[in-house]
Amino acid sequence: MSTRWYVVFTKPRLEALAQEHLMNQGMDAWYPRARVVKRRATGREEVVESMFPRYIFVELTQGQHHFAKIRSTRGCIDLVRFGFEYKPVPVGFVE
16 A cells, blocks of 8 residues: 555635644645745735645545545545546655
């Protein structure tokens, strides 16, 4: 059984909630964020925002984790798939 990272499509602005609930279920989830400087009417402001809005990463083992659980997790919609097949991200992408 191999462990791979998959992409989870989340509800708008609920990436952190989805990550928290996936981790509560014993799954390893990663929500990448970055600090960016935004220009506002009052000046510049540094904010932390999602690197991939509406997407987070989850590490799953085929046979051990039920991929269908993702759909019922708060904040999550589904794993990203092509047709009916869930595709893992390339090895080394998350690392």
